[in-house]
Amino acid sequence: MPRPFSHFIAIDWSGAQGERHKAIAMAIAHADGGPPVLVERRNGWNRSEVLEILRNDLPPDTLVGLDLGIALPFADHGAYFPGWDASPPDAPALWALIDNICEGDDHYAASAFVDHHQLSRYFRRHGGREGERFGGGRGRFRVTETLQAAQGCKPYSNFNLVGAAQVGKSSLTGMRLLNRLRGHLPVWPIDPLPQTGSVLVEIYTSLAAIAAGRSASRSKIRSHEELDAALIALGSEAVGGSGAIDDHSSDALITAAWLRASHSRSNLWAPSALTPHIAQTEGWTFGVS
Template sequence: MTVPPGFDAFLGIDWSGSKSRTLKGIRVARCEPGSRAPRLVDGPRPGGLWCRADVLEHILDRRRTGERLLAGFDFAFAYAHQDAGAYFPGLEGGPATADELWAFVERHAAGREDLYGGALYEAGSPVAHHYWRAGPRPEGFVERRRRTELACGAITWPHPVFKCFSAANVGTGSLAGMRLLHRLAERAAVWPFEAPAALTVVEIFPRLYVRRAGVNPGRLYERPADVDAVLAAHGSAAYAGPPLDTEDKADAVLSAAALRHLASAPGVWSAPASEPASRREGWIFGVESANPGAP
């Protein structure tokens, strides 16, 4: 296993796949080595908001200053592959590796503003039928799971990655995220597809870090004492910044603390090594390797 660098900063990024130009759902929190609590970072838009392109530029700017950065994003870095031997079963000539998947998403979503990825499940897309786009579960829809999601299920289950509607959907955010990864591929180490480097991006799952602390994640932002309990479980001092009045803000802060805490654990970095599927499917940072069962 490649030993990760000593990072100078850790960013927890609560992502959004929304089509809106005003992305209140994107929040960024930052902390440095030590135990000081993470703090929210304002974006360059009015009200301190971010768009997706702003986040990309921010992490690249930080790296240009020489900062060694570990950035965590809460979207799926890839789709299930091992279960069917393909990301999109039945698609002739479809992508076979993660970087090919990101390029495929970029190609079919090209021209959509601010990395929006919804074109993949719209009419005319060659893979639209793989996605749950609206209404009741489509006939024949299979809730495919990556190996890391199955392993994570021992503590808490991620939402289906091919579901692209409702407040709980992670599908649209993951498509936008794959467009981001396509742009980062030659400028950052996308773990676990690449060994960690001075700029490393990893997939995070905030609810996992909350559950690991023994705290109920439901509307956690309304319970400051529980927020501090999760921070303490990840070696952080109590939160001391502006109120965490949304789930997105709380998730960003808690994820930054979890990243800092987990980054020093060799077992976290080596977990995907025993799961060959991780080479195509990715891995959630902090999920232990296991022999998972079905949901």
Template structure:
């Protein structure tokens, strides 16, 4: 029997890998235990930077254990990434290499890794699709598609509005820094075993929660639709009126979705989460669960 991990807060972060100082594409939402509606966290100065998110997360460690979901890939497909790493290297070796190459890039930016003459050779960075590019995916992305929960992009595809690679590289730098700053208080799942009292950092895919809330491929456009999604995720309504941005809607729905998923013990042990995923490639929180594990209850 799996014991439920106790968390005091549930935090969801809609992420961005853009170059710059502050980004409209970052939104942070949180909720507590129970069924109270999630709320948006106001960014310092009106806009979030990745450094500001790091500082906020680090400061929040003093407020009790949180389940934090970040909308970015926590690793790369190792069929490609492993070619340029030493034999036997794991995800933390990848993060160290990313940090070494990107250390001078401000605000945890990850673009220099994708532009690197050795490590960057697997990234499709511009122009028509190259003949050598085979769109590599991690097992969790494949499982997400198989579950009908959405179609995550490959982190190696840096083309188009849905590209996620640079956001993932930036996120890995933030994860590495948080883990180094507070090793006893932070666990990055599934690479670390999460202990009671620790803040758990998990990879999320907001479309998964919107699918479970009955929105399919549709976006949430306004406060009425957001409240309908929250209700399906066992949350009370937020009561916003008028239009709601994609980033705010994703963060708010994901915060409620994290709280809903955390109540299901088997979410931490999906059948397909194998040793390769735990050591190398990571896992999207909530992917790979059977209908009996909770997806059929909505």
């Protein structure tokens, strides 16, 4: 039986430029029940504030879900950047590489990484700039992303930086934060699940919406009425209210409730396709089994 947690935090992340982001949303749910609650900042979150909470201000024994890819594809070619002799061997080394190259980028942006003279060859960027090592089509996928699709989701390659639904930018900025969290907060499955204390996992908010009875094409919730129906479907109390709500807030609220409802499922901590090598290089999305 997986270990218990006292709190469940879901963070809807953003890779947008700038200091503060209305697209970053954080919600917390208590293990004892009640509706999930938004943790708000008047002018939006900046990434440094999120990092400070994750490093120094989490409630004890918190399960944190961060909505981004915690690594790049590796298993398909045996490397993140095949053909480049400086390609890092595992996820923590990848995080350090991104953070080091982007040291001059403010607000944990990752522009210097995707514009790097060697690394840009692997990304699809704006303006029709597709590197010769991107791979064509939809791009490269991690093992967990292939299985996300089998569960009804519509994943995008982290090497794709183009389009409204792309997650590459948010993943790269998030990896800079993960590098700063080394030694402060374990990241499962790259780090083993600790017997006590807090831990961070990768989440995909569409999985929470699907668990609440919605389809991937209807995963975005923009009204309090739809939000409360989804929360009740997950066994949570409703937040109440009426009218519009932004989908970043609803994603965080639903996913915090879903983490609370699903964290005790043993199969979610031991997916059959998750090998030790994949755990160290690609990581995994919690909820993909």
